[in-house]
Amino acid sequence: MLAGIPALGDAQTTTALVRVVPAHRAEIARPVPAYGIVSSAGASVQSVSLPYLARLVRLRLNPGQAVKKGDALFDVMADPSAVLAHDQALNAAALARRELARTQALFASQLATQSQLDTARKTLRDAEQAAEAQQRLGAAGGTHTVTASFDGVVMQLNASPGDQISAGAPIALLSRHTVDTRAANVLLNVDPAQVGVLRAGDAVTLRPLAANVSAAGAPGRVVSVGAAIDPTTQSVVVAAFVPLDAQMLPGTRVAATIQADKGEHWVLPRASVLRDAGGAYVFQVDAHQHAHRVAVVPRVEAGAQYGVDGPLTPGAPVVSVGNYELTEGMAVTIDGAHS
Secondary structure, eight states: OOTTOOOOOTTOOOEEEEEEEEOOEEEEEEEEEEEEEEOOOGGGEEEEOOSSOEEEEEEOOOTTOEEOTTOEEEEEEEOHHHHHHHHHHHHHHHHHHHHHHHHHHHHHTTOSOHHHHHHHHHHHHHHHHHHHHHHHHTOOSSEEEEEOSSSEEEEEEOOOTTOEEOTTOOSEEEEEOOOOTTSOOEEEEEOGGGGGGOOTTOEEEEEEOOTTOOOOOEEEEEEEEEEEEOTTTSSEEEEEEOOOOTTSOTTOEEEEEEEEEEEEEEEEEGGGOEEETTEEEEEEEOTTSBEEEEEOEEEEEETTEEEEESOOOTTSEEEEESGGGOOTTOEEEEOSSOO
16 A cells, blocks of 8 residues: 555545556666767877987888887987087096095195086086987987877878978877876767756767668766767767777777666656646556656656656556546556556
């Protein structure tokens, strides 16, 4: 028997044939469709450059190519001026070491002062620091091979063999295989009418649009929701992070389903929920096979189902077919199979 609702006796003679579903609570979300393209997380894109002037001798990579940490990217030859600065720093350090050794010998023979010894030591420290800086720059003579410092994908090449490369100029752009869930790597277009229900953190499932790809949905999360309509697409851009696989490389066009307004509610078929001047309601059947009207508030619409709130009795049947002809307390006959 429904709590607080008395069962009616045999005075009720009209009986309606109905179908029912059990009242149960579960998580339900409103699916919002979206379309977009896989990009590279902005925070994961890094440029590959040189700290010195050089000439590009050979490229060992192509746009779109996957690379592993340590893979050769390209060969360069430092400009003679950069090589000269490198060699001069090393020679200056070697000279400072010899000068310090000579000054120490003179100091031991009382032919040099403490001040001269301190000056020689400082000169060596300065020369060694300059030499270390040049060593880190790596502008040594001959051909030098630059390697990848992380696993990633070649997004762009900005130079060709034979080009003179300025210090700091990007030669290539690499996209790191990121696991930073705060960095969006998918840009989705969403109907402005549906954006109001979306929030950062909403679950999203991605599928490639390519006809010859039958990949399982890739799960992810919404990172940010746009606050303006794109004048070209007339949609709102929603950024998401989705761990990608070999079937969803940067540039892949995708369809997505965003799970909005997710929460725990009474989950019922749409047909169970009726409306009149008093609001939304359902009919729930008590242990004596009588139907009782229960007011509900629809919270989530998900295809053929509603997520509603209201004082329903857990497990008690809710009428899903035949409810239009019911009145409060009406006797019902439940059709054999539950829908």
